[in-house]
Amino acid sequence: MDGLLHAISIMTDPYLLFIVLCGTVGGVLVGALPGLTSTMATALLLPFTVMMPPVPAIALLSALYCAGTFGGSITAILINAPGAPPAAATAIDGYPMALRGEAGRALGMATVSSTIGGIFSVIVLLVAAPMLARMAYSFGPPEYFALALFGLSMLASITKGSAVKNLIGGTFGVLVATVGIDFTTGVERFTFGYPEMTEGIHFIPVMIGIFGGAELLAQAASLDVVYHRVAALAVKLPTKEDFKLVWKTIVRSCGIGTFIGILPAEGGTVAAMIGYNEARRWSKNKDEFGNGAIEGIAGPEAANNAATGGAMIPTLALGIPGSGTTAVILGALLVHGLRPGPYLFQEQPDLLYGIFGAMLVANILFLGIGLVGAKLFARITLIPRTFLWPAVFVLAVVGAYSLEQAMVDVGIMLVFGLLGFVLRRYGFAPAPIIMGIILGDLVENTLKQSLLLFEHDWTMFFGRPIAVSFFILTFLGLFGPFLFKQMKKMVGGN
Amino acid sequence: MTDTKTTQNGDGNKARPDQGSRPFSIHTDLPMGVAVLLFSAVVFYLTTLFDEVPSAMAQGVPPTQFPRLLLFLISAFAVMMMFQAWGQEAKKRKPLPKVVFLSAVLLIVFVSIVNWVGIIAAMMLFCIALPILWGERRFKIIAIFAAIYPVLVYFLFSRVMEVNFPLGFFTEFFR
Structure with missing residues (x-):
């Protein structure tokens, strides 16, 4: 309760409130635009926030994250094109409802269930993050190494791309993080004689390129796609009957979303898919799913917004991103010289309560924005792509340059933009690469520190119970689905 | 109106699904796997060009070890990807405009x-x-x-x- 009051008291600052309002409005707009995701928007916005003090900077990104996740539902319902991947499941039932003239009801349900999911997860974040951080006090380099490894192993189970491709992407990201001077020996690695590369490849140009540049080329490939919009009437608050029908679904999805969000590397998209499937599984009206079931909107929307708070828990408490966007937020914390973990909770309580407060306020704000302005926000899809994407790429170039004021960063952004497009075309998702780059230093440094601690005896890892627990989870993360399938086959065979 | 996204080909006609049978084609993951293996080989070669470790720092983990471990993992995953794609028919991919x-x-x-x-x-x-x-x-x-x-x-x-x-x-x- 004290934490909640502290978060609210920080949010009484008018400047911070204004920043959060900007983040929320920006997030809903970005979320509503097909192709522009909250991950890309936070990556593009990151260079702007470098000049800001840490609390408003991270509050802005956090608000954008929450609102962007919701914003995707507007276009999912009205044009059957989810503005952001977490809203993909919402389109399954949202668009059929819009077609039969119930767009307002569908948008109202999406807004309310998103808000409930988001607020629930912020409360869990407020309680769980400090607890998890306190646990992390007992972590040494071996535990952090095992934890980072577990985080990377979870890439195998994210929905986009095949498991093995996600693992290749993640490992490639860790490899990219090795560029620069090796901190223990002072030897240059993969710098090709460029002095600018001795400090390594900064993840911000990589993120901007892989999300922004690659998406521009993806948009070029789909210029012939024409979206047909369903006219949105006034957004309607869910009725008592609607609530009776969906309250169990919302409660279930809040739990699912928060739990999935906490798992490293998983995010709103996985949470929404599971939320949708569970809503269908427990529903009495299974046949309506796919044809405009109201529970089919409440399930994924509550889950994907609940995942936002959940994903922030490992990000802030352990420094392991819970999703693609939280990887960018983690990057922003690092740019501001802040290393997430238990000491952050001790040394920067205002920052953390600022984040909690910003997320809470963003969830309340987008309830108002969604109910009053969804119709207006839907019009953003009318911006022609022929102007939108040049504008985005110009921002990408300027953003990549402004960080170190070096053209080499713009070159890196471009290379990763082109590479990202090629990799996406062949089924490699961009998020694992970013996760790998963010976690790369942590993996290598903690491995080296552990080996020095153990005098190069690998077996001593197994004398550390927490590390062993993470190794077991890593093993299950990698081979669990395969073992589960084999077990199911055996049981089925018998 | 049943679908929101329609695609048009160059002459303005609606794109038609391929109606005829297609010859068996190699899954794209196979050449992709080969490309990943080649990439790993080139990067492995680059690790052999790293400077010598100064003797005062030589007791730690060599700077080549971690990148090589990663390259081994990438190669192993690439082989797994090729193994999974072996014998599978390629997904039909729209050529890039x-x-x-x-x-x-x-x-x-x-x-x-x-x-x-x-x-x-x-x-x-x-x-x-x-x-x-x-x-x-x-x-x-x-x-x-x-x-x-x-x-x-x-x-x-x-x-x-x-x-x-x-x-x-x-x-x-x-x-």
């Missing part, structure tokens, strides 16, 4: 000319060229967009965030 390659070239040109013509002129040229390349023919709007947007972005970053951009020919003009 020419505009994608031209857009990529435009991005490269944009970044390459920044130092030469300066950031503002480069942004303006890009804001003219890409919309035209993508089929935009409302030239008045393109002109307004290309004249206003880059200047706004430039002033936002240079005045508010105090970023010093390369100005190329116009360095003296802006000084």
